[in-house]
Amino acid sequence: MNNAAPDETRLYDIAIIGMSGRFPGANDLDEFWRNLVDGVESVTFFSDAELLAAGIPPTQLTHPAYVKGRPILSDIEQFDAAFFGLSPREADTMDPQQRLFLQTAWHALENAGYAPARYTEQAAPRIGVYAGASISTYLLNHLMKNQAQLEGTTPFQVLLGNDKDFLATQTAYRLGLDGPAVAVQTACSTSLVAVHLACQALLTHECDIALAGGVSVTVPQKVGYLYTPEGIASPDGHCRPFDAQAQGTTGGDGVGVVVLKRLSEALADGDSVCAIIRGSAINNDGQRKVGYTAPSQQGQAEVIAAALAAAEVDPRTISYVEAHGTGTALGDPIEVAALTQVFQESTPDCGFCALGAVKGNIGHLDAAAGIAGLIKTTLALQHRQIPTNVNFSAPNPAIPFAGTPFYVSAQTQPWVSDGQPRRAGVSSF
Numbered sequence: 002m003n004n005a006a007p008d009e010t011r012l013y014d015i016a017i018i019g020m021s022g023r024f025p026g027a028n029d030l031d032e033f034w035r036n037l038v039d040g041v042e043s044v045t046f047f048s049d050a051e052l053l054a055a056g057i058p059p060t061q062l063t064h065p066a067y068v069k070g071r072p073i074l075s076d077i078e079q080f081d082a083a084f085f086g087l088s089p090r091e092a093d094t095m096d097p098q099q100r101l102f103l104q105t106a107w108h109a110l111e112n113a114g115y116a117p118a119r120y121t122e123q124a125a126p127r128i129g130v131y132a133g134a135s136i137s138t139y140l141l142n143h144l145m146k147n148q149a150q151l152e153g154t155t156p157f158q159v160l161l162g163n164d165k166d167f168l169a170t171q172t173a174y175r176l177g178l179d180g181p182a183v184a185v186q187t188a189c190s191t192s193l194v195a196v197h198l199a200c201q202a203l204l205t206h207e208c209d210i211a212l213a214g215g216v217s218v219t220v221p222q223k224v225g226y227l228y229t230p231e232g233i234a235s236p237d238g239h240c241r242p243f244d245a246q247a248q249g250t251t252g253g254d255g256v257g258v259v260v261l262k263r264l265s266e267a268l269a270d271g272d273s274v275c276a277i278i279r280g281s282a283i284n285n286d287g288q289r290k291v292g293y294t295a296p297s298q299q300g301q302a303e304v305i306a307a308a309l310a311a312a313e314v315d316p317r318t319i320s321y322v323e324a325h326g327t328g329t330a331l332g333d334p335i336e337v338a339a340l341t342q343v344f345q346e347s348t349p350d351c352g353f354c355a356l357g358a359v360k361g362n363i364g365h366l367d368a369a370a371g372i373a374g375l376i377k378t379t380l381a382l383q384h385r386q387i388p389t390n391v392n393f394s395a396p397n398p399a400i401p402f403a404g405t406p407f408y409v410s411a412q413t414q415p416w417v418s419d420g421q422p423r424r425a426g427v428s429s430f
Contacts, residue, residue, distance in 0.1 A: 002278045002378065003314075003424040011313070014264035015200045015278040019113025021105045022214075022257035022376050025072030025363045034380045036362060037388040038413045043363050044238055044251065046070035047223045055221040056142075069225040070238040072253030072364040077101065077218055085175045094154055095162035096139040099171055101256045102132060102216040106172050109212060113260040114272065117176040129180030129208035130169040131199040132258075133191035135217040135368045137163040143220050172212070180208030186368075189325075190283075191215050192257065193371025193429035197281040199261050209266070214258035217367040222254060233294075233329055240365070241392040242326035242358035243333050243400065243409045250327040253364030257372035259379070276379040280312030296332050296430060301339035305428070309343065314424060316344040319354055320416070321387055321425040322407070323374040326358020327365060328392075334399045336428070341405040351403065355410040361391035371429030378425045385416045385423065 002017075020030065026043030027033035036043060047055075047069050049062050061067055080100045082092035085107075092100065110117055110128075117128070140163040144151060151159060161167050166184050173182035181202055185195040192215025199211035228236040228249075235241075235249035267274055284307065286300035309316060324336055337356070344354070359377045366373050381387055389412045396402050396409060416423055 002276050002427065003382070003422040010264050010268070010277070011279070012265070013204060013280070015203055016262050016264040016267035016272065017259050017275045017278065017379055018262050018267050018272040019109050019260035020258065020275060020376055020379060021108035021112055022255065022372070023074055023101065023105065024255040024257070024373060025074060025253050028075065030376065030380065033376070034384065037359070037377060037380070038386060040389040040391050040413070041362065042239070042391050043072050044070050045073050046238065047225065051223045052225065055223045057224060064227065066228040066236070067225055068228055068234070068236065068238045068251070071225065071251055073222040074218060074254045077222065080104070090153060091158070091162065093150065094144060094159055096137045097220065098134045098137065098139070098216045098218045099162060099168055101218060102134065102168060102214070102258070103172055103175055105214070105216070105256045105258045106130070106176060106212050109258040109260050110176070115210065115260070117178060126209035127180035128178040129199065129202055129211040130173045130178060130182045131185055131195040131202070131211060131213045132169045132172065133185040133187070133195055133215045133368045134165045134168050135219070136165070139163065139220040180211065189365070189367060189370050190429040191368040191371065193375060193427065194283055196259065196261070196278070196372070196375060197283050200278055200281055203261060203263050209262070211261045212258055213261060214256070214372045215369040216256035217369045218254045218256070219252070226252070233327065235328065239392055240328045240360045242324065242328045242361050242390060243337070243356065243397050244328065244393045245395040245397055247328040247330070247333060247397055249329050250360055250365040253366050255363060255366040255369045255373055257369055257376050259372065259375065276382045279314060280308050280310070282307035282311055296335045298335045298339045298342070301336060301430065302342045305339060305343045305426070308426070315347055316406070317348040317350060317353070318421060319424045319426055321355045321357070321378070321381065323378045323425065323427045324356055324358045325428045325430045326360055328360065330399070333397055337400045337405060337407060340407065344406045348406065351406055352408050354406045354408070355387050356407045357388060357390045357410045361393070371427070374427050374429060378427050381416060382423055382425065387414050387416050389413045
């Protein structure tokens with residue numbers, strides 16, 4: 002993606018014309034950006050009383066490996082049911098993930114300058130929805146344990162409000178959008194795959210505007226987790242991407258949506274263009290890795306190369322990469338190795354591209370992880386600043402940064418340009 006001038010646009014360029022999101026420590030994108038540039042880590046640690054109230058057994062609280070914190074959202078229960086045509090009972094039995102995504106989709110369209118009600122008219126632009134969510138812990142941990150709350154409802158109604166399959170179509174129905182409505186599920190990469198599919202739908206004219214994003218909220222929120230050695234989770238609740246002390250990530254809650262449009266039409270219609278998506282790609286590792294959950298250098302290198310080919314850009318012109326960056330012993334070195342493999346096919350230059358990962362700020366948002374990285378990068382392009390990489394003090398010795406095109410962004414810095422477009426890559430695996 003980049004912020005190229007209009008005279009450099011291509012037929013296949015997609016404009017981000019609006020966006021909205023809520024992330025740990027940030028109820029809107031202005032707060033999110035301030036937290037990014039100030040290096041704020043938005044992890045909440047809970048008291049024993051809060052954890053007991055959430056149903057955590059007392060014996061687990063005293064376990065030495067139990068981590069009593071995670072990044073969470075505030076006020077997830079706040080929802081204007083009537084505004085979206087829902088009864089109080091319907092809203093009460095609906096997963097907060099669906100409610101939050103619906104609100105965020107509305108705000109994203111407002112941010113883009115498009116009121117959904119206008120687009121129910123004949124011959125109006127078709128607006129599509131491509132989105133994914135995490136499993137409904139609201140159904141599993143709350144509704145199923147509070148049967149009185151389900152009185153007067155049917156199992157089918159509960160299913161509609163909680164199953165991941167209905168996230169996109171529920172949003173399209175409530176907002177009156179008649180483009181494709183596609184539920185996307187690829188685990189941690191869900192929301193960035195949703196963006197890719199939305200771009201493809203725009204290029205094939207299946208819709209004229211597309212909403213793309215994801216949401217992940219765990220209920221109850223105030224719960225910790227048991228640390229497992231050699232696992233993905235951090236032993237202390239902190240994620241340290243690319244750092245010498247990196248030992249894993251921590252889960253978190255969040256929601257994000259971008260509004261996409263073919264760039265040529267966005268410019269012709271006078272839309273505000275936040276950033277341009279020049280190209281994207283998706284793939285799968287197959288069996289080319291040591292285990293199902295392990296990363297594959299070759300698989301990552303192939304999808305990075307495919308995205309660059311689709312974008313038709315020289316890697317030497319990319320000055321920032323928002324990485325997947327889980328801060329795990331295996332994941333970070335493989336990710337940098339894959340990036341280096343692809344970049345060094347085009348340039349021998351070292352140390353010219355900043356590297357960052359939003360997971361240090363807000364944790365791993367599962368189905369919303371990719372959209373958080375995309376929104377962060379779009380904000381960085383808009384503000385012409387590269388945010389600091391939170392929890393970074395010294396580079397991971399397993400990553401030979403000196404011989405790579407990359408350096409970790411250790412402090413917020415101006416995103417300088419020599420007159421060429423500022424360009425960035427965003428990964429989600």
